[in-house]
Amino acid sequence: MEKSMSCLLRATNLTKRFSPQDPPVVDKVSFTVEHEEIFAILGPSGCGKTTTLRMIAGFERTDEGSVQLNGQTLECPYTHIPPEKRGVGFVFQDYALFPHLNVLENVKFGLGGLPKSQRHYRALEILELIGMKAYHSRKPQELSGGQQQRVALARALAPKPEMILMDEPFSNLDAVLRQSTRNEVRRVLKEARMSAVLVTHDQEEALSVADRIGVMENGRLVQTGTPEEVYYRPKTRFVAQFLGKTNVLSAQASGLEARSELGTLMIDKPARGDIMISIRPEHLTLEQSTPANSSGMCGRVERREFKGHDITYHVLLEKGSCIVHTDNRMPFGVGDQVVIRPLEPAVVLDEDARLPVQGSFSRD
Numbered sequence: 227m228e229k230s231m232s233c234l235l236r237a238t239n240l241t242k243r244f245s246p247q248d249p250p251v252v253d254k255v256s257f258t259v260e261h262e263e264i265f266a267i268l269g270p271s272g273c274g275k276t277t278t279l280r281m282i283a284g285f286e287r288t289d290e291g292s293v294q295l296n297g298q299t300l301e302c303p304y305t306h307i308p309p310e311k312r313g314v315g316f317v318f319q320d321y322a323l324f325p326h327l328n329v330l331e332n333v334k335f336g337l338g339g340l341p342k343s344q345r346h347y348r349a350l351e352i353l354e355l356i357g358m359k360a361y362h363s364r365k366p367q368e369l370s371g372g373q374q375q376r377v378a379l380a381r382a383l384a385p386k387p388e389m390i391l392m393d394e395p396f397s398n399l400d401a402v403l404r405q406s407t408r409n410e411v412r413r414v415l416k417e418a419r420m421s422a423v424l425v426t427h428d429q430e431e432a433l434s435v436a437d438r439i440g441v442m443e444n445g446r447l448v449q450t451g452t453p454e455e456v457y458y459r460p461k462t463r464f465v466a467q468f469l470g471k472t473n474v475l476s477a478q479a480s481g482l483e484a485r486s487e488l489g490t491l492m493i494d495k496p497a498r499g500d501i502m503i504s505i506r507p508e509h510l511t512l513e514q515s516t517p518a519n520s521s522g523m524c525g526r527v528e529r530r531e532f533k534g535h536d537i538t539y540h541v542l543l544e545k546g547s548c549i550v551h552t553d554n555r556m557p558f559g560v561g562d563q564v565v566i567r568p569l570e571p572a573v574v575l576d577e578d579a580r581l582p583v584q585g586s587f588s589r590d
Contacts, residue, residue, distance in 0.1 A: 234421050235259040235282070235389060239291035242277050252277050253445040254291070259389070259421055264412065266424045266432040269442030270468070275425045276393055278442075282423065283316050283391050284309035296388055315382030317392040321374045323366040323381075329353065330362040333381045352380045356414050371399045372407040379411060383418055390415065390422040396431060408435050429469045433457065441465050458506075459494070461576050466504040473510075473548045474575070477503050484572065487546050489523035492571040503572040507551040512539060515563040523566045527558050541566060 235258060242252040252274040259265045267275040280286040281301060282293050292302035295314070300307045309316075315336075323332050333349040340348060353359040356376045366374055375395060382390050395411070396404045412435050415422050426432050432439050433453040440450040441464075449461045460466035463474050477486035479497035484490070486503060488510075493503060515524050528547065529540035532554070539550040541564060550566065558564055 232260075233258040234261045234263075234296055235423070236294040237278070237282065237291070238294075240278060240281055240288055240293070241290035242274075242281060242286060243289055249445070250274075250289070251445050252281070255442070255445075255447045256291075257440050257447060257450055259423060262416075262419050262421055263437045264415060264422045264424060264435060266426060266436035266439045267442055267447075268426055268429060268432040268439050268468070270427055273442040274445040275427075275442050279391055279393055279423060279425045283314060284312050313388045315385065315387040315390045317375075317378050317382050317390065317395050319394045319397060321366075321378040321398075323374060323378060325366055328363050328365055329358060329369070329377050332366070332377055333384050336381055336385050339385065348384055349380075352384045355383075355417060356380045357410070370403070372403045372410075375399070375407050376410065376414075379414060383414075383420065388421070390420055392422060392424045394426055395424070396426075396428070404431070411435070433469070441468065443468075459573055460504055463502060463504070463575050466573070466575065470506070471549055471551075472504045472506050474502060474504050475546075475548075475572075477501050477572075479574070482571075484574075486572075487523075487543055488548060488566055488568065491568050494571045494573050497574050502575040504575055505568065505570070505572040507538065507549040509568060509570040509572075510548070510550045511552055511567050511569055512541070512550055512556060512558060512564045513567055514558075515565050525564055525566060527560050527562045527564060530558070530560055539564075 238256050240252050240255040241250050243250045255278055267278060269275045277286060281288050284301065284307060287306060288301050288303060290303065293300045299305050300312050330349050333352060334345045337345040337348055350359060353362055356379060358373065358376055358380065361369065361373065396408050399407055408431055424435060436453060438450060438452055439456050440447045441456060443464050449456055449465050456465065457469050466472045466474060475486045475488065477484035479493060479499060479501045481496050482493055484493045484501060484503060525541040525543045527539055528542040531538040536554055537552050537556055541548050541550055
């Protein structure tokens with residue numbers, strides 16, 4: 227088969243059932259990954275993202291659909307290339323380092339295809355890339371969690387695979403170490419010019435590491451795009467809520483305007499009739515309520531959360547509430563009457579998100 231020049235990985239209609247009578251855990255999932263691109267599959271526990279990754283790796287067979295890497299079919303109902311022959315590296319959630327081997331020996335483990343004299347230099351080369359050459363003689367238990375993660379990545383990169391697959395690679399790290407480690411992993415992947423698929427339930431992780439994101443819900447890939455596209459232009463209520471805090475409201479649309487609990491808002495595309503809209507808290511601001519601006523949407527500050535660089539306000543409306551993020555100079559306190567002003571158009575959500583809901587919703 228002729229190799230694809232447009233993308234490195236192509237997953238088409240991937241479907242997996244673990245029991246014939248149950249609904250599929252992965253349901254017709256399709257996406258592509260470009261050369262040197264980091265693609266994140268983001269979703270809650272049980273949505274099918276890890277099963278999708280395992281089908282790409284060859285650890286699970288597909289019931290339907292196919293996986294192609296650089297134009298070669300690796301997986302379909304009638305083809306199954308073993309994991310070790312797929313040309314992909316896999317970084318496990320628990321790192322899977324060998325405790326009896328030191329760092330250098332762990333990295334050399336996957337280099338059996340090279341002459342013995344070359345394994346040593348290739349392992350040192352990749353340890354230099356990840357900044358772990360000085361730790362080459364240490365055992366895994368003598369390293370921090372972040373260092374173990376980098377060694378696991380080095381072992382996956384050492385055989386020069388065409389792609390790296392990572393399953394929740396930062397979930398075992400504390401919050402501070404998680405941020406620094408994922409920044410380092412992104413740097414290493416970009417310097418190695420390596421494509422990767424990252425599976426995660428952490429929206430901040432996906433937004434900061436990936437070049438593109440695919441959001442999964444109940445076995446289906448419901449939206450793909452750049453982090454900015456998916457965050458600012460969610461297609462469904464699920465996507466809007468899963469990628470951070472948002473206000474989801476029912477509204478009556480007429481062209482590029484919609485009447486909602488927040489008053490009349492501009493919307494991002496023409497619509498008419500009953501719709502659901504999403505507007506991020508940072509796309510709203512507050513003003514002091516005065517007779518001059520009383521025509522705006524008025525509310526009362528119910529809760530105030532000072533966070534140093536910004537403030538989150540929970541504002542009680544006549545029939546619901548909303549969340550507003552402002553800079554740290556806003557002077558309002560609990561009980562103050564305020565006027566809510568939109569700074570950006572609200573996003574019109576797809577039909578499947580049009581449920582009878584009012585007020586604010588957020589993912590904790």
